[in-house]
Amino acid sequence: MSYLVLARKWRPQTFSDLVGQEHVSQTLKNAIDGGRVAHAFLFTGARGVGKTSSARILAKALNCESGLTVEPCNSCTTCLEITDGNSVDVFEIDGASNTGVDDIRELRDNIKYLPSRSRYKIFIIDEVHMLTTNAFNALLKTLEEPPPHVKFIFATTEPHKVPITILSRCQRFDFKRIALPRIVSRLRYIVDQEGVQISDEALAVVARKGDGSMRDSLSTLDQVLAFCGDSVTDADVAALLGVVDRRLIMDGCRAVLDSDVKGALEIVAQVDSFGYSMRQFCHELINQFRNIAILKAVGEPGELLELSDAELAELRGFGEKSAHQDLQRHLSILLKSEAEMAHAGFPRLILELALMKMAALAPAIPVQELLRRLDTLEQGGPIAPRSDAPRPQAPAARPAPQHAAPARPAAAPVAAASASHASQNSNGSHASHSAPAAQASPAAAATGFAGAATADLWGGFVRAVKAKKPMLGGALEEVYPVRVSQGHLEIGCLQGSFQLTRLQDPDQINELKGLAQAHFGVPTQVKVVALSAPPSDAAPTLSEKKSLEDAERKATLRREAEAHPLVAAAVEMFDGEIAEVQELPRKEATKS
Numbered sequence: 001m002s003y004l005v006l007a008r009k010w011r012p013q014t015f016s017d018l019v020g021q022e023h024v025s026q027t028l029k030n031a032i033d034g035g036r037v038a039h040a041f042l043f044t045g046a047r048g049v050g051k052t053s054s055a056r057i058l059a060k061a062l063n064c065e066s067g068l069t070v071e072p073c074n075s076c077t078t079c080l081e082i083t084d085g086n087s088v089d090v091f092e093i094d095g096a097s098n099t100g101v102d103d104i105r106e107l108r109d110n111i112k113y114l115p116s117r118s119r120y121k122i123f124i125i126d127e128v129h130m131l132t133t134n135a136f137n138a139l140l141k142t143l144e145e146p147p148p149h150v151k152f153i154f155a156t157t158e159p160h161k162v163p164i165t166i167l168s169r170c171q172r173f174d175f176k177r178i179a180l181p182r183i184v185s186r187l188r189y190i191v192d193q194e195g196v197q198i199s200d201e202a203l204a205v206v207a208r209k210g211d212g213s214m215r216d217s218l219s220t221l222d223q224v225l226a227f228c229g230d231s232v233t234d235a236d237v238a239a240l241l242g243v244v245d246r247r248l249i250m251d252g253c254r255a256v257l258d259s260d261v262k263g264a265l266e267i268v269a270q271v272d273s274f275g276y277s278m279r280q281f282c283h284e285l286i287n288q289f290r291n292i293a294i295l296k297a298v299g300e301p302g303e304l305l306e307l308s309d310a311e312l313a314e315l316r317g318f319g320e321k322s323a324h325q326d327l328q329r330h331l332s333i334l335l336k337s338e339a340e341m342a343h344a345g346f347p348r349l350i351l352e353l354a355l356m357k358m359a360a361l362a363p364a365i366p367v368q369e370l371l372r373r374l375d376t377l378e379q380g381g382p383i384a385p386r387s388d389a390p391r392p393q394a395p396a397a398r399p400a401p402q403h404a405a406p407a408r409p410a411a412a413p414v415a416a417a418s419a420s421h422a423s424q425n426s427n428g429s430h431a432s433h434s435a436p437a438a439q440a441s442p443a444a445a446a447t448g449f450a451g452a453a454t455a456d457l458w459g460g461f462v463r464a465v466k467a468k469k470p471m472l473g474g475a476l477e478e479v480y481p482v483r484v485s486q487g488h489l490e491i492g493c494l495q496g497s498f499q500l501t502r503l504q505d506p507d508q509i510n511e512l513k514g515l516a517q518a519h520f521g522v523p524t525q526v527k528v529v530a531l532s533a534p535p536s537d538a539a540p541t542l543s544e545k546k547s548l549e550d551a552e553r554k555a556t557l558r559r560e561a562e563a564h565p566l567v568a569a570a571v572e573m574f575d576g577e578i579a580e581v582q583e584l585p586r587k588e589a590t591k592s
């Protein structure tokens with residue numbers, strides 16, 4: 001007795017046998033029950049999902065001797081003939097080999113005659129999209145005015161190639177890719193009937209190979225049974241189908257998530273020793289990390305994931321070990337490596353590098369946390385000039401191209417500040433202003449008017465005032481420290497400025513005297529003078545200083561951020577660039 005391949009032996013004979021296409025059988029059932037059976041059907045969907053089987057079941061349903069029914073008897077002559085493919089009234093035409101207009105003409109001539117035995121003449125045209133335009137046109141005439149005794153069932157994997165004029169005359173059914181668990185349970189039923197010993201895991205491997213197609217899954221099972229006989233081991237299936245052992249993939253995931261670099265490399269060695277393709281293994285890892293990520297994201301994946309319960313439980317455990325961001329980073333490393341493998345000659349090396357990178361990956365840190373850490377770093381390290389604290393050495397100590405050259409004397413920042421101030425305030429004649437300013441500053445520094453000492457004293461005083469009298473302190477930020485020394489404070493305000501009017505008030509001067517004595521510890525003379533222009537040899541006002549320092553700090557922050565390993569890692573991970581460096585609001589602790 002000749003061997004009948006499983007796909008034919010177990011071809012579904014009723015709609016209830018048809019796995020995964022309940023939406024089709026239900027609609028057809030309703031149509032048949034309601035007596036509204038269309039005269040042309042179009043079955044679309046991937047290969048091996050049951051289109052042709054459904055066409056035959058429908059033909060039986062229409063012609064069964066027990067009457068129009070959605071569950072044909074499968075025992076009457078007509079049903080048996082259709083099953084065997086030799087019914088005189090059911091014509092199966094392969095669109096791929098009967099594409100011409102002559103074939104269709106012949107069909108049209110045939111259509112005229114009544115069915116010889118059955119209720120309907122049924123034409124099943126498989127791969128209907130292969131017909132030529134002329135053939136379609138010929139077919140169209142028939143479809144426009146079909147004799148009542150004729151039914152058409154078209155099947156195609158590529159409905160977009162079927163002319164709209166044909167499509168619009170058909171009742172269309174879209175067949176779905178069959179979910180893996182459905183295929184597995186059908187395979188389980190079949191192997192049990194066949195008396196074959198095989199595990200569910202192995203059946204899942206077989207079904208996966210079929211990729212949603214029942215026919216392909218059954219062909220694969222045929223191949224496995226031909227090789228292994230009636231007792232099939234998991235290893236046989238893996239070896240025969242060239243699929244990577246599921247265990248290795250799981251172990252690979254575990255090694256990565258446990259940061260076990262050595263374990264990960266050993267997995268690669270095993271993959272190599274079994275002769276699996278590195279790229280295939282990488283594919284499987286990508287798939288598995290996708291599964292973990294989806295599981296973590298949605299909890300109950302339903303039909304999103306095609307996994308057995310055991311696998312689901314194991315992957316859930318993996319998901320608990322890592323954060324979403326980390327899973328995404330793992331995936332992006334794997335995807336990048338997979339693409340590289342396609343072109344490079346060292347797939348093993350690429351896979352090893354990828355797994356080492358993944359296993360050594362530091363946990364992802366949210367951007368806000370990253371910024372907070374940078375902020376902390378600022379407070380402890382040399383990164384953060386306080387906005388209200390003068391830092392005369394800062395520009396010279398670090399490269400700040402837009403600011404002072406490193407060779408400048410200590411007073412250079414002030415000079416540069418004065419110079420840029422002058423250029424801002426002199427309506428374009430900055431060249432004549434800035435040159436003398438730069439020359440004047442060493443002298444100023446020498447007399448203590450605008451040097452580091454002045455800036456420190458003045459800055460400290462303004463801070464102290466601000467702490468007690470915020471408004472007054474704010475005003476002092478806008479004016480120039482003309483002379484600041486022990487016992488002497490000379491403040492310059494621009495002529496006509498609000499600050500001049502305010503600070504010249506005797507009450508304010510007295511208040512400043514009191515504050516200065518409290519701050520410096522000695523009785524202090526306070527003098528407020530009117531300036532016609534910002535003094536070129538005086539220190540800038542604190543607010544000017546602040547805006548300069550703000551610009552400088554932003555540049556510094558950016559440099560620090562770019563140099564920070566976490567940021568560098570993030571940039572590499574996302575293949576991105578730093579768009580903006582934001583400063584977090586300072587904490588209370590830094591204000592003292």
Ligand SMILES: [Zn+2]
Pocket residue numbers: 063064065066072073074075076077078079080
């Ligand atoms: Zn029947």
